Amino acid sequence: MTTTPGSDAGGEIGGCLAHQEGKNMLNHGGIDYTTYLKLDQVLGAQCLQSEIHGDPAHDEHLFIITHQAYELWFKQILWEVDSIRDVFNNVGKGATLGATVRTLDEGKTMLILSRLNRINQILKLLVDQVMILETMTPLDFADFRNYLAPASGFQSLQFRLLENKLGLKQEHRVRYNQKHYQEVFKTHPQYVQMLEDSETEESLMVLVQRWLERTPGLEEDGFNFWGKFKASVMDMLGDELQEADSEEDPMIKEDKMAQYKKQRDAFESIFDEDKHNILVARGDRKFTHKAMQGAMMISLYRDEPRFHQPFQVLTQLMDIDSFLTKWRYNHVTMVQRMLGSKVGTGGSSGYHYLRSTVSDRYKIFLDLFNLSTFLIPRDRIPPLTQSMHRKLSVFDRNDDSGISLDDLRDLSN
Amino acid sequence: MTTTPGSDAGGEIGGCLAHQEGKNMLNHGGIDYTTYLKLDQVLGAQCLQSEIHGDPAHDEHLFIITHQAYELWFKQILWEVDSIRDVFNNVGKGATLGATVRTLDEGKTMLILSRLNRINQILKLLVDQVMILETMTPLDFADFRNYLAPASGFQSLQFRLLENKLGLKQEHRVRYNQKHYQEVFKTHPQYVQMLEDSETEESLMVLVQRWLERTPGLEEDGFNFWGKFKASVMDMLGDELQEADSEEDPMIKEDKMAQYKKQRDAFESIFDEDKHNILVARGDRKFTHKAMQGAMMISLYRDEPRFHQPFQVLTQLMDIDSFLTKWRYNHVTMVQRMLGSKVGTGGSSGYHYLRSTVSDRYKIFLDLFNLSTFLIPRDRIPPLTQSMHRKLSVFDRNDDSGISLDDLRDLSN
């Protein structure tokens, strides 16, 4: 699975030293820093078009370096996203052999967490990195921008792959110049292939949903969280209605009643699966009904040991969306400064197109943000049964078929 | 002047598309993003040694990307440092043809300023970037660090070039394993040559000093700043002595007297050129006596238009030192976390060596930091003469031989 233009990810070593060669080299005194990092290759990749055209522009060097640094980090993020998807799927190094169902080994949640955190640290850097390009003035940019046409950031394969692998759907994209986003890659058939693959593979979004759907406690014939949650909400709404009803001041009454109705309608949209699905079809919600239940359960009972890390995972997923939108926002601000409403080098109406991507449509884990709408006060959260409480103290690990009584006796010593 | 392993800087286009080719390509529809940024080359340069050894370690990818990103930015900083040195020397694009003396065209101070500022923005990013590598744990690092030996950050050619071009002197370096810092490059003779060149070229430090030495107002037969400044300090010290003398409380008197002597000795070290030179020989000061006078003059009269930008330049130079030491400090903290007091992959005792470079010895513009020791209250600053005041309102530009009376008449309309 080659993920990027020059990628050696996933096992094959094209372009890298062959296995044997590498070993030989090591025998003869090892590898040095420059060779290891292939610096000849990396530091020899800055070709100023303005120089080639005989009209060197000092700032083009910054322009190239900045974009290359972005692409290096994009490659790293893709590397992490791919590995996280593998862990969710229980494949790859350390996976349980012979496991029939591919589900997350709960012992691996920390791994997911630490890699999501790494992605966020990188994204935070990329958000700040925008400021460096802002040290170039519009006039300095004008000195070489004509030489770049039609190259454009819209042609960043890795950024599109990232969006797809996270789970951005084709139908949620804003059309750019009325065209399919793959259009710009048409001269690179292998890129188009990679993009199509990334659309058909299971995205992080899909895997997260499947994982949420299996949240312990959702079983209708078990703890039946959703049933209990709904009952509690109904109680709460009932109390609110009564309070509104018994209000004497007509203006306050009206206010309270309006408030009550708004709440009731909001909750109806999650309890009524059909209404939920309509919102999904419209793009206003993205999770399946069951996944949403799982996310809500984890949020409300995050203090239980078994949910500690799943709750952190949900937080990190939101952080990814936050940083990506902040990046989009900083990027569009920079473009406005640099180009005003000029047409971009790629032919798109730059600023306006980019501005439209800073929107909730581009948030993959939008439902996690909106979850807060449905939070209920702590004293209304359905209490755990003893058995559920215990269940949330013990991890489920794929490496054995369950805990035997013998093991348990051993444990209780 | 090839500045880095794969550099195309300075005019020749080795590795880049030849001039004609470039133009042809443009005729046939131009260049695309991937080609422009040579992404095949850049994104194909991540070869995991752990993979080559048949024992892939996930985090080695991060390790490589991080270091490559550092090197890309180092190349950009070198690009800016080289250009700033050219501007100080009045060479390169836009230089005054036929100028006999190579001095800074004051019209170009803003250019210097904006490039210094860019360097600082980049350094700030690099300081933050350290945190990303900290997402790798020591145990994860242990999974592949043996495969890297003897590669080591000590072998970063660009970082050494940067230190030299800024003006770090060989004799101020801490010896690493008792060896000359060029030792690690001995298998790359061309690198050793580049390092030696960078030691013999005029460093930024040297150029800044020469520029400061020409600060208007230093002329002994003119405004004679240093004479006036010294007289004012003597006055101030006299008043302090008198105040101490007339103090009645013996303990306070002793305190004041001690304070007075400390001040007097400090000022003596700048007024007595011999004492100053002893400190320079010892490495406790770095500027020539005259350059120090210029820096002091600019600091005290920074409100005069002609000194606005020189003052900002001095501030940016200090920022470079600040960020570099912060980077060294963050780096050493990360190394301690990763390796404890283990021996580094390059064979050095990592932590302790690095810790010793976080020191004032490595500050190039140390004297600018210490200038504050010698500041005097605003009301003791020698007043400008009318003629000096005027002089500091008019810029000196290399593009003409001086301002003729005709021009001046024109101006005064």
Added chain:
Amino acid sequence: MTTTPGSDAGGEIGGCLAHQEGKNMLNHGGIDYTTYLKLDQVLGAQCLQSEIHGDPAHDEHLFIITHQAYELWFKQILWEVDSIRDVFNNVGKGATLGATVRTLDEGKTMLILSRLNRINQILKLLVDQVMILETMTPLDFADFRNYLAPASGFQSLQFRLLENKLGLKQEHRVRYNQKHYQEVFKTHPQYVQMLEDSETEESLMVLVQRWLERTPGLEEDGFNFWGKFKASVMDMLGDELQEADSEEDPMIKEDKMAQYKKQRDAFESIFDEDKHNILVARGDRKFTHKAMQGAMMISLYRDEPRFHQPFQVLTQLMDIDSFLTKWRYNHVTMVQRMLGSKVGTGGSSGYHYLRSTVSDRYKIFLDLFNLSTFLIPRDRIPPLTQSMHRKLSVFDRNDDSGISLDDLRDLSN
């Protein structure tokens, strides 16, 4: 001029130690850190409503501290904005006595610059500070948010004052719950008064415009920049039209023609003062026609010494807008996470209202961003006359009536 609820700014010392008292204290051993910073007062101002209601919520402490830290910094920003306005107006300490016209002393541009830069450093911190509040989860917030009603960030007097003093106009504000923004302050008549004052005083925006309108070179009977700029643009458009006309490929021709027309229309909107004024009336532009000419002149000739700092001022003004919108954006993202689409404590529909303020309507210096639309290539910039070139080498300072020939003779030595 008391700028904030508890302000001692602007001279009077309400709440501070009286002059004499202060001196006495100093005589008796001076002041200590706690007293100086009034820490009893500052650190005694955290009253948890949840505690008062007998139901202490740990995270309310963070909520209070964060908002107080914001307000402290807002006070500092107001302090700087007020001082910058004074400098533009040539009032306050250091102003030229007896100056009949209140215009900026060019010797003070650096002061403006350093204070604008300080504002931006603070705003950058405030943007980052949002992340701290995000360490509170929605459920933790739910524990105390009911006790806060109807307190709301919409009631931050200082933030509204800041918007007004920068130059945000009432008509560009998004209506919040269909109400005038002063509505929330109706129980504090003195705040309403302060807000009204801040609307009628000359805002930074107004002062910046007045300054730009006086940019040297705009004089129609002098260098006549605008006339020359227009001629150059016309030339450029003519060339583009010709190029389009002579294109043989019909599709490319159509493209080029469309591009030409778009450009022509854009330029028409700045050359035709009536069209410009229509855009201003609509809120799509904000500068007067003359101020826009000044900004363009400075941008194109920023390499001239006298424009170095004005150009930096323009950049810093854009930075203020950028940081403010980034802050708004980060803030709204945090609110979405915390509340979903719940109604905010102040009764507003939080998320949606805030989302609508992240818009170009709220950018004060919008025209500076859009300036890039009208940049022309360096080789089309009208050349300076010798006299203009000289003029841009000499600063205009209020402290004398002009440069006499005697002075000039002195200078030319």
Added chain:
Amino acid sequence: MTTTPGSDAGGEIGGCLAHQEGKNMLNHGGIDYTTYLKLDQVLGAQCLQSEIHGDPAHDEHLFIITHQAYELWFKQILWEVDSIRDVFNNVGKGATLGATVRTLDEGKTMLILSRLNRINQILKLLVDQVMILETMTPLDFADFRNYLAPASGFQSLQFRLLENKLGLKQEHRVRYNQKHYQEVFKTHPQYVQMLEDSETEESLMVLVQRWLERTPGLEEDGFNFWGKFKASVMDMLGDELQEADSEEDPMIKEDKMAQYKKQRDAFESIFDEDKHNILVARGDRKFTHKAMQGAMMISLYRDEPRFHQPFQVLTQLMDIDSFLTKWRYNHVTMVQRMLGSKVGTGGSSGYHYLRSTVSDRYKIFLDLFNLSTFLIPRDRIPPLTQSMHRKLSVFDRNDDSGISLDDLRDLSN
């Protein structure tokens, strides 16, 4: 337990609205933003000494605001540190009633983690905040610094409290002017009392150690981690010795032998409890021998579910040290710039004193950084027994007396 000058922490509400009052207010329409945040008090606390002395200095306002913002955040950090210590001690809201031994409820590790993370987010902000004060120049500072004497940052009660509560010991402090650090507080007896209390209370360091000492797996009659670890290390050292012995090249042999001895000595210092204690007495180590074993166990088996969060806790504790030292470092750099080697307002030799606090002596959790010295390759880590493996899948929670067989049967369904 009043923690700070004006603190209302810990239950009593001095200075806050009394309980009843608060409720009344709420009944009459609730509280508004300004009242809630006590902005009159907070924003009325900026008294410029320079103004009081009739010589207003613009930048003193920044100086005050910056320090007040620091103190606000210090209060927040103390609030979190106190609460974390309570959770470690199993006291406070949510503690298990009637628990005889005060030990951490493992269900609360996430709470600790999220609060440690919050502290680190705040510290990161404080590190960046130093740059804002750097916008003030030394000359601007000189305009008012004389009025502040002898106020000094050394008099920050909260910072000293923080150091003590984290666990900095008196004997590890650098003496400042040869004096005990409490000296500067002698005119505030209640502060001295608070400092002494903070020294005698159990610090976070003490509580962390006690928690580490109870790490499951350390029991000598159980899994006996330390015994197994030592055996594995001995094996490893044996192999290294053999490899060195069988080396033929005499120079490489010498190298390998030296390396082996260095390793052997290092490990001896942790296996030999007496040697360990000597290092502790010297201040080179800080943990008890048992606590160090716990930290090592958690680091090596961090992939086990029950150690996921403890491992993150260790990481966050190191982050606190890292940020504090970075803050110290940035602070000292700023002081050097502002004062050179001038004597500080508090009478200390500022720069040199502060420089000496940027040292490993001030790292509370120093041993966690040095742990990496003793890491062994993954394949040498002693394998878990089945019983130990299970034990590390189940959380220990204080709320029941153990897991009964019935519960277990329930679980295994």
